[in-house]
Amino acid sequence: MGQCLRYQMHWEDLEEYQALTFLTRNEILCIHDTFLKLCPPGKYYKEATLTMDQVSSLPALRVNPFRDRICRVFSHKGVFSFEDVLGMASVFSEQACPSLKIEYAFRIYDFNENGFIDEEDLQKIILRLLNSDDMSEDMLMDLTNHVLSESDLDNDNMLSFSEFEHAMAKSPDFMNSFRIHFWGC
Amino acid sequence: MAQPLAFILDVPETPGDQGQDPSPYDESEVHDSFQQLIQEQSRCAAQEGLELQQREREATGSGQQTLWRPEGTQSTATLRILASMPSRTIGRSRGAIISQYYNRTVQLRRRSSRPLLGNFVRSARPSLRLYDLELDPMAREEEEKQSLLVKELQSLAVAQRDHMLRGMPLSLAEKRSLREKSRTLRGKWRGQPGSGGVCSCCGQLRYACVLALHSLGLALLSALQALTPWRYALKRIGGQFGSSVLSYFLFLKTLLAFNALLLLLLVAFITGPQVAFPPALLGPVPVCTGLELLTGAGCFTHTVMYYGHYSNATLNQPCGSPLDGSQCTPRAGGLPYNMPLAYLSTVGVSFFVTCITLVYSMAHSFGESYRVGSTSGIHAITVFCSWDYKVTQKRASRLQQDNIRTRLKELLAEWQLRQSPRSVCGTLRQAAVLGLVWLLCLGTALGCAVAVHVFSEFMIQSPEAAGQEAALLVLPLVVGLLNLGAPYLCRVLAALEPHDSPVLEVYVAICRNLILKLAILGTLCYHWLDHRVGVLQGQCWEDFVGQELYRFLVMDFVLMLLDTLFGELVWRIISEKKLKRRRKPEFDIARNVLELIYGQTLTWLGVLFSPLLPAVQIIKLLLVFYVKKTSLLANCQAPRRPWLASHMSTIFLTLLCFPAFLGAAVFLCYAVWQVKPSSTCGPFRTLDTMYEAGRVWVRHLETAGPRVSWLPWVHRYLVENTFFVFLVSALLLAVIYLNIQVVRGQRKVICLLKEQISNEGEDKIFLINKLHSIYERKEREERSRVGTTEEAVAPSALLTDEQDA
Numbered sequence: 001m002g003q004c005l006r007y008q009m010h011w012e013d014l015e016e017y018q019a020l021t022f023l024t025r026n027e028i029l030c031i032h033d034t035f036l037k038l039c040p041p042g043k044y045y046k047e048a049t050l051t052m053d054q055v056s057s058l059p060a061l062r063v064n065p066f067r068d069r070i071c072r073v074f075s076h077k078g079v080f081s082f083e084d085v086l087g088m089a090s091v092f093s094e095q096a097c098p099s100l101k102i103e104y105a106f107r108i109y110d111f112n113e114n115g116f117i118d119e120e121d122l123q124k125i126i127l128r129l130l131n132s133d134d135m136s137e138d139m140l141m142d143l144t145n146h147v148l149s150e151s152d153l154d155n156d157n158m159l160s161f162s163e164f165e166h167a168m169a170k171s172p173d174f175m176n177s178f179r180i181h182f183w184g185c
Numbered sequence: 186m187a188q189p190l191a192f193i194l195d196v197p198e199t200p201g202d203q204g205q206d207p208s209p210y211d212e213s214e215v216h217d218s219f220q221q222l223i224q225e226q227s228r229c230a231a232q233e234g235l236e237l238q239q240r241e242r243e244a245t246g247s248g249q250q251t252l253w254r255p256e257g258t259q260s261t262a263t264l265r266i267l268a269s270m271p272s273r274t275i276g277r278s279r280g281a282i283i284s285q286y287y288n289r290t291v292q293l294r295r296r297s298s299r300p301l302l303g304n305f306v307r308s309a310r311p312s313l314r315l316y317d318l319e320l321d322p323m324a325r326e327e328e329e330k331q332s333l334l335v336k337e338l339q340s341l342a343v344a345q346r347d348h349m350l351r352g353m354p355l356s357l358a359e360k361r362s363l364r365e366k367s368r369t370l371r372g373k374w375r376g377q378p379g380s381g382g383v384c385s386c387c388g389q390l391r392y393a394c395v396l397a398l399h400s401l402g403l404a405l406l407s408a409l410q411a412l413t414p415w416r417y418a419l420k421r422i423g424g425q426f427g428s429s430v431l432s433y434f435l436f437l438k439t440l441l442a443f444n445a446l447l448l449l450l451l452v453a454f455i456t457g458p459q460v461a462f463p464p465a466l467l468g469p470v471p472v473c474t475g476l477e478l479l480t481g482a483g484c485f486t487h488t489v490m491y492y493g494h495y496s497n498a499t500l501n502q503p504c505g506s507p508l509d510g511s512q513c514t515p516r517a518g519g520l521p522y523n524m525p526l527a528y529l530s531t532v533g534v535s536f537f538v539t540c541i542t543l544v545y546s547m548a549h550s551f552g553e554s555y556r557v558g559s560t561s562g563i564h565a566i567t568v569f570c571s572w573d574y575k576v577t578q579k580r581a582s583r584l585q586q587d588n589i590r591t592r593l594k595e596l597l598a599e600w601q602l603r604q605s606p607r608s609v610c611g612t613l614r615q616a617a618v619l620g621l622v623w624l625l626c627l628g629t630a631l632g633c634a635v636a637v638h639v640f641s642e643f644m645i646q647s648p649e650a651a652g653q654e655a656a657l658l659v660l661p662l663v664v665g666l667l668n669l670g671a672p673y674l675c676r677v678l679a680a681l682e683p684h685d686s687p688v689l690e691v692y693v694a695i696c697r698n699l700i701l702k703l704a705i706l707g708t709l710c711y712h713w714l715d716h717r718v719g720v721l722q723g724q725c726w727e728d729f730v731g732q733e734l735y736r737f738l739v740m741d742f743v744l745m746l747l748d749t750l751f752g753e754l755v756w757r758i759i760s761e762k763k764l765k766r767r768r769k770p771e772f773d774i775a776r777n778v779l780e781l782i783y784g785q786t787l788t789w790l791g792v793l794f795s796p797l798l799p800a801v802q803i804i805k806l807l808l809v810f811y812v813k814k815t816s817l818l819a820n821c822q823a824p825r826r827p828w829l830a831s832h833m834s835t836i837f838l839t840l841l842c843f844p845a846f847l848g849a850a851v852f853l854c855y856a857v858w859q860v861k862p863s864s865t866c867g868p869f870r871t872l873d874t875m876y877e878a879g880r881v882w883v884r885h886l887e888t889a890g891p892r893v894s895w896l897p898w899v900h901r902y903l904v905e906n907t908f909f910v911f912l913v914s915a916l917l918l919a920v921i922y923l924n925i926q927v928v929r930g931q932r933k934v935i936c937l938l939k940e941q942i943s944n945e946g947e948d949k950i951f952l953i954n955k956l957h958s959i960y961e962r963k964e965r966e967e968r969s970r971v972g973t974t975e976e977a978v979a980p981s982a983l984l985t986d987e988q989d990a
Contacts, residue, residue: 020364021357063578126568135593146596150563171570174570
């Protein structure tokens, strides 16, 4: 039931996606276009999936140093369905609320997925940011110690989610920089 | 609501632990075992733990407690407990998220009298979050938690429910299932297809109408978005150059909005009525040559563009009382329109509205970009927030990496510098050099102001320049060149300064540039309001000032074009072809923003004398946008200096408000209250000051009747009386003082809370160590018991063997 409004999306689905994500209708339709271009032809968009490599090579994520972590956090069982892509775009959109962004940022930055951002994670983050071995070992250790001494409030050498949230809430740049435009229109 | 916590520590025990050994929650044994532990620890600590702690203490560089992690022998029970710690499960498991949101909806429903910790959108403390569910003796399964959450969601309003679902960190498929489950029965019935023959026909027709309306709505939406042609351009700029360059273009858009608002008010209340009732023209109309676009004089002079054209009488006066000798041309059913009053009050109201809007947007931007205690934590912020995810180009991302590396190195260097104190001699020398450079820059600004003063005096005195129209352009040209050249000189002088903090360097450069521009503008304003008024007695000096400001605006635009052409395009060609460098010229954000602020100041200064000047500024800003965008995309690269994008919009708005708008307001007030308007043109030609128009009207009202008598009363006691102004200022100061004290108190509370968290962290480490040592001891006892039973079995086997034998 329901005629097709544009390409293959039903308008009830469009309404639902618009109610459950922070994206506008136009943006959802644009992402739908991009998704259809990438997925194998002939399949219904709700059943098609994209691999992590395909999503990593989207223009919005191509140069991001954390693209593998982003793909890992937002995919299910190693593949992206259309709803996974929408969920990812919603978290990175401009209208998303700070708590949602902070939650996913924590998951992205937790490289070893132990529920904390520890020294090893911090060092990996810094090396990814700089993308080179220009930083000497002791400078890396210095920086890690500075970050921990500033944000680690209960002195266990790791950042729990609450401490990360507290540090990000103090920084107004976080909301500004944690934004990606996925739609090409 | 505070109930005593029931701690039931449900520790999953290893299979060998069934009931034989004292369990940690058996109190008397706990005391004993802790005593034993302490004794054991004091014996063994010298060998194992102390070594380890010393090693770790050296590594962390502080004498705090550390987690005791001897190699290899981690007890599985300890690990299991550690893995289910509340702070570890937050942000990871679906169960924790669902229970967290269940608690939130429950609290929302109960509207607890105890204040919620923090905002609704921020998370609560861990111990309170899992208070209701996880510490219950009957721990519930995930499906039960989900059904509880669904029940809570059903009790919320639809909009609230959607808002909550949107903010949940779950996948979209799970959100859809939650939404589906929480839809009420009423909603379900709406979705069902209608039954019956006639009903189905109506239903289908209604459905088709709704569908058509939806597609029409979508088409309109996309058309509206296509009308804002800047969305795609801004997205491209953000993707290629990052947020800092984008903030310049967003500031340009803000200025456009301010000018559009100003223009709307002026056209609606001043220009419109004057165009509808044009006054009688005196003398022949001069012919239009092309020079008017630059000078603003010539055929533009006697139009609605300038002050002189506006009549000083009441427009559309009914023919009964020809008071001012104006022409008697009544329209049928038209209202009389008091032009002088309208002119004064419209300019006043538009300035007031601009002031309120500016202060509000500045406060809003400040509130978003500054936090209490945000100056600490700069390393964490740089590591986590400095990568701009918007950037999509490879070259721009490489530039960002370079920027971040430079910034991190600078931070480390600053910290090291702070650690090593400098000698008194060095500090004195640094202060002396700093003072000298500041003195030189201020001297430059003063020199430019004096030069402008001397030159403008010369232009008044020289008779041959007075005749030619093109000579009017010389002063704006000179001022524009000074504005362009002097900042370069200041930058050269600043190279002599010691570079401690590069961010501070940029702010100091902006400050100096601003002082220069203010000095020049101040000289010009003094020159216009004092000398020109004196020289042009008997002529229309307001027209002249309006035209001067128009010329300054146009010349500023022309020089900006030339600067973009030579500073960016030609420089890039030279550096690529001749010098063979790959680096493109940088886009200097500070200088460009100050140019925009300067142009806007000129507009505000000229609004009183030329009501259509905002229209000229709007056209100029549109052209500037396209020129700068094209030049940026073709010739420039992003600046190497790290700019905090969130602070920048606040700084730009503050600079726009305080020196620029305040100066223009002061100029306006002086012109309205103190200067005698010219007697041959304009709406105030018969009055002593422009403000008199308001007083005249109030006197009219006093004789008008009892119904409007409150207005003269308000005027006499609130506007003319200074006591009211003092009272309002005193109240404002009191409010500011209270706010400062509140912030100071909040800082103290933050310190105390940080201490408390650090204490709790130490407690946690202590307890983990103790737990670990308990399990270690159990395992050791287990191993030793197994060893002794084996030994007991072996001799008894020997005994039986012997007995048998």
